[in-house]
Amino acid sequence: xxxxxxxxxxxxxxxxxxxxxxxxxxxxxxxxxxxxxxxxxxxxxxxxxxxxxxxxxxxxxxxxxxxxxxxxxxxxxxxxxxxxxxxxxxxxxxxxxxxxxxxxxxxxxxxxxxxxxxxxxxxxxxxxxxxxxxxxxxxxxxxxxxxxxxxxxxxxxxxxxxxxxxxxxxxxxxxxxxxxxxxxxxxxxxxxxxxxxxxxxxxxxxxxxxxxxxxxxxxxxxxxxxxxxxxxxxxxxxxxxxxxxxxxxxxxxxxxxxxxxxxx
Amino acid sequence: xxxxxxxxxxxxxxxxxxxxxxxxxxxxxxxxxxxxxxxxxxxxxxxxxxxxxxxxxxxxxxxxxxxxxxxxxxxxxxxxxxxxxxxxxxxxxxxxxxxxxxxxxxxxxxxxxxxxxxxxxxxxxxxxxxxxxxxxxxxxxxxxxxxxxxxxxxxxxxxxxxxxxxxxxxxxxxxxxxxxxxxxxxxxxxxxxxxxxxxxxxxxxxxxxxxxxxxxxxxxxxxxxxxxxxxxxxxxxxxxxxxxxxxx
Ligand SMILES: Nc1ncnc2c1ncn2[C@@H]1O[C@H](COP(=O)(O)OP(=O)(O)OP(=O)(O)O)[C@@H](O)[C@H]1O
Ligand SMILES: [Mg+2]
Numbered sequence: 001x002x003x004x005x006x007x008x009x010x011x012x013x014x015x016x017x018x019x020x021x022x023x024x025x026x027x028x029x030x031x032x033x034x035x036x037x038x039x040x041x042x043x044x045x046x047x048x049x050x051x052x053x054x055x056x057x058x059x060x061x062x063x064x065x066x067x068x069x070x071x072x073x074x075x076x077x078x079x080x081x082x083x084x085x086x087x088x089x090x091x092x093x094x095x096x097x098x099x100x101x102x103x104x105x106x107x108x109x110x111x112x113x114x115x116x117x118x119x120x121x122x123x124x125x126x127x128x129x130x131x132x133x134x135x136x137x138x139x140x141x142x143x144x145x146x147x148x149x150x151x152x153x154x155x156x157x158x159x160x161x162x163x164x165x166x167x168x169x170x171x172x173x174x175x176x177x178x179x180x181x182x183x184x185x186x187x188x189x190x191x192x193x194x195x196x197x198x199x200x201x202x203x204x205x206x207x208x209x210x211x212x213x214x215x216x217x218x219x220x221x222x223x224x225x226x227x228x229x230x231x232x233x234x235x236x237x238x239x240x241x242x243x244x245x246x247x248x249x250x251x252x253x254x255x256x257x258x259x260x261x262x263x264x
Numbered sequence: 265x266x267x268x269x270x271x272x273x274x275x276x277x278x279x280x281x282x283x284x285x286x287x288x289x290x291x292x293x294x295x296x297x298x299x300x301x302x303x304x305x306x307x308x309x310x311x312x313x314x315x316x317x318x319x320x321x322x323x324x325x326x327x328x329x330x331x332x333x334x335x336x337x338x339x340x341x342x343x344x345x346x347x348x349x350x351x352x353x354x355x356x357x358x359x360x361x362x363x364x365x366x367x368x369x370x371x372x373x374x375x376x377x378x379x380x381x382x383x384x385x386x387x388x389x390x391x392x393x394x395x396x397x398x399x400x401x402x403x404x405x406x407x408x409x410x411x412x413x414x415x416x417x418x419x420x421x422x423x424x425x426x427x428x429x430x431x432x433x434x435x436x437x438x439x440x441x442x443x444x445x446x447x448x449x450x451x452x453x454x455x456x457x458x459x460x461x462x463x464x465x466x467x468x469x470x471x472x473x474x475x476x477x478x479x480x481x482x483x484x485x486x487x488x489x490x491x492x493x494x495x496x497x498x499x500x501x502x503x504x505x506x507x508x509x510x511x512x
Contacts, residue, residue: 051354052354053353053354053512054511054512055511073356073358076355076356077356079354081354083347083350085347086346086347087347087348087350087351088347088351089274089278089346089348090346091277091281091282092274092278096277099270100270100271100274101351103267103269103270104267104270104352104355104356104357105355105356132281
């Protein structure tokens with residue numbers, strides 16, 4: 001099978017601290033790929049490099065055939081993303097946030113209208129589409145961000161903890177929509193989550209990252225077999241140990257934690 | 265084109281929806297007009313300068329454009345902190361278009377602000393000797409707006425957070441304002457001060473506005489236009505280069 005993402009010896013250093021430590025992996029086209037790891041493992045940092053937001057300290061990334069440093073525009077044309085951190089314009093309404101995204105991604109007007117209505121209905125925000133998003137609850141903002149991320153249909157969809165803070169109903173709706181997109185349009189899905197049951201249910205392949213290094217790779221079944229466990233959660237704990245991670249201090253990481261807590 | 269338009273529109277929506285920001289930003293020019301205009305008016309007249317308010321108003325208009333434009337540019341830092349910046353940075357459109365949309369939006373807002381302050385100064389007693397050059401005045405207003413929005417964009421592209429902000433206010437914005445000839449005439453300044461003023465792009469904006477409203481000026485009109493246009497162009501280049509290098 002063709003690889004839509006190829007990562008080689010990718011490293012990111014923040015000063016002295018190595019957040020991502022020479023990782024290599026590939027993602028085959030059309031699969032649902034779970035990138036799992038404890039807090040501070042380096043998942044978001046990796047995604048930021050994959051999506052041209054951050055320059056790698058070392059290493060090479062090829063995404064849909066484009067080099068992430070030499071051909072940023074090509075890479076940007078190939079993916080969509082739902083960020084872990086907030087990314088809405090809170091002064092704009094839900095509809096305006098969607099519209100703006102649709103225009104940035106050149107979704108034709110007709111398709112745009114239709115999809116916006118469909119997606120806002122799925123995340124149950126259609127009735128509140130004309131409200132500025134600063135009035136929304138944390139979960140509602142999250143739902144809007146996901147709807148926005150699904151507005152255009154890229155080759156690769158990055159989802160960084162998409163379902164964080166969402167109720168089980170919404171989580172199910174969203175995952176079945178994403179699964180459907182993956183099947184029908186062959187969109188490759190690259191996601192992170194701390195809900196292991198979710199990963200076990202939807203992922204075709206899993207890579208586990210810890211302390212900036214990839215410690216295991218395979219399908220959920222393979223990982224369970226390798227660790228002789230019965231669930232992906234147990235396999236995950238067997239692979240990454242049971243201690244709670246102390247994150248290296250950084251304002252950005254701090255901010256993210258605050259936002260996360262505030263969202264709940 | 266649609267990218268530029270939608271981001272331009274976004275800046276306008278944000279501006280018109282924050283009434284408190286509009287009202288707040290009108291208070292300062294009003295205060296300057298009233299306090300300085302009426303405070304220094306008699307002295308200025310006694311010194312043979314004529315109507316001080318007529319001299320002052322173009323300076324205050326330029327000031328309000330300067331502040332609004334720079335803040336619009338610097339809004340990038342807020343967008344970074346609230347997270348919206350990423351959404352535009354990963355979009356599959358050339359970053360220069362994003363920068364252009366934002367900057368034109370900010371410049372439009374600042375232009376609008378300049379027009380309101382012009383109207384306020386009319387109420388306060390500003391009496392332009394001619395209104396035939398009003399279209400040219402509008403060109404100057406827009407150039408000043410564009411120049412300083414681009415400067416704000418360039419600065420904000422290099423800053424991670426608001427910590428450097430006070431520094432910029434005290435060592436860049438305030439000097440630009442006070443050393444632009446907005447408050448005092450440029451003839452008869454010391455040599456050093458003259459050099460500083462001549463290196464200040466706002467001085468040419470103030471001078472151009474004064475020419476349009478009152479016919480008085482220190483530099484030739486062509487110089488005003490040329491300097492403003494060239495500096496704006498240069499800052500747009502620098503701004504879009506720095507913006508294209510932003511990491512998030
Ligand atoms: N801008 C930064 N400056 C310094 N250190 C950083 C910065 N961003 C992230 N880090 C550090 O890099 C490490 C990896 O962070 P990253 O956000 O990639 O983790 P993560 O796997 O996404 O964790 P989580 O599950 O909590 O989202 C952490 O230790 C973090 O503190
Ligand atoms: Mg993360």
